[in-house]
Every structure is written in C-alpha cells, then in structure tokens.
Amino acid sequence: MTEHEQDSAFICKRCGACCQGQGGIVLTGRDEKRLSAFLGLSLSVFQDRYIEKKKEKRVLATKTGNVCIFFEPKNGCTVHPGKPDICRSWPFFRGNLIDELSWHMAQDSCPGINPGVGHREFVCQGLLFLQKQGLAQKPGPGGPTALVVADLYQKLT
Numbered sequence: 001m002t003e004h005e006q007d008s009a010f011i012c013k014r015c016g017a018c019c020q021g022q023g024g025i026v027l028t029g030r031d032e033k034r035l036s037a038f039l040g041l042s043l044s045v046f047q048d049r050y051i052e053k054k055k056e057k058r059v060l061a062t063k064t065g066n067v068c069i070f071f072e073p074k075n076g077c078t079v080h081p082g083k084p085d086i087c088r089s090w091p092f093f094r095g096n097l098i099d100e101l102s103w104h105m106a107q108d109s110c111p112g113i114n115p116g117v118g119h120r121e122f123v124c125q126g127l128l129f130l131q132k133q134g135l136a137q138k139p140g141p142g143g144p145t146a147l148v149v150a151d152l153y154q155k156l157t
C-alpha cells in the first residue's frame with residue numbers, strides 16, 4: 001500500500017457492489033441534464049427511458065435484482081463520466097459522516113473505505129471532497145438527503 005493509499009479515507013476499488021441492489025439512486029436536476037447530454041438524448045427521452053418516480057424522489061431505473069440500469073458486470077458503470085452526484089459522493093453520505101457505527105457498517109459492503117484513517121479523518125476528508133466537487137445539496141423535497149451536509153462543516157473548525 002502506498003503512502004497516499006494509507007492516508008486516504010476512500011479509494012474506490014471498482015468492485016461494483018454499490019451499483020447492485022443497494023437502494024435507489026436519487027437524481028438531481030443537474031444529474032438528469034448531465035446524463036442526458038452524456039448519452040446524447042433529449043432530456044425528455046432520457047426521463048422517459050431511465051427515470052422512475054418513488055414518492056417525491058426521481059431515481060434511476062434498475063434491472064432485475066435492483067441492479068442499476070447502467071451497470072454492466074464486465075464493464076462496470078457505463079456512464080462513469082456522467083454519473084449522478086450520489087454516485088460521485090459515496091461513501092461520504094450524511095449518515096456515514098454523522099454516525100461512526102454507520103461508517104463501520106459501510107465498510108462491510110464497500111472495500112474502498114479505509115478503516116485505518118479513523119472516523120474523524122473520514123469526516124474531514126469527506127466534507128472537503130464534497131465541498132471541492134460542489135456535491136453538497138440544499139435541503140428540500142426530492143433531492144438526495146444523503147448529500148445535505150452544510151451543517152456539518154462547523155464540526156471541522
């Protein structure tokens with residue numbers, strides 16, 4: 001393991017476990033525009049083909065077994081450059097940031113999380129990553145609540 005890997009709270013191993021039956025991928029309006037552009041589709045065609053409604057949420061369609069519609073066993077994520085914010089943000093979800101036990105449990109399904117750095121460092125790196133990438137969401141109906149983290153930044157100071 002390199003020094004960088006030792007110090008990183010998360011490095012994706014590209015195992016694809018998080019794309020297979022881990023629950024709905026909630027989309028933002030920005031996601032819909034990015035994905036439709038990536039696929040070369042109009043927004044309305046993209047929405048008809050790839051979006052399902054779950055109560056007030058809009059989620060990516062799935063294949064058999066709740067596998068993401070864009071996941072291929074051999075190739076992994078087939079929309080990687082255009083993938084949704086929620087996929088870009090994992091494992092730095094609110095639940096894993098505020099609750100050390102959730103962070104521990106997430107390690108069971110995601111081999112990319114580095115337990116060696118500890119939860120405090122995971123939180124620091126996660127919040128900085130979300131900030132730099134502009135991934136934090138405003139609270140409100142419909143969006144991914146896992147990315148509503150603005151109130152957590154005061155914990156960094």
Ligand code: SF4
Nearest residue numbers: 013015016018110112
């Ligand atoms: S489960 Fe973790 S390591 Fe595997 S693809 Fe998803 S984010 Fe990467």
Ligand code: SF4
Nearest residue numbers: 019068070071077087
């Ligand atoms: S969009 Fe890509 S990264 Fe996100 S769940 Fe689907 S296959 Fe996985």
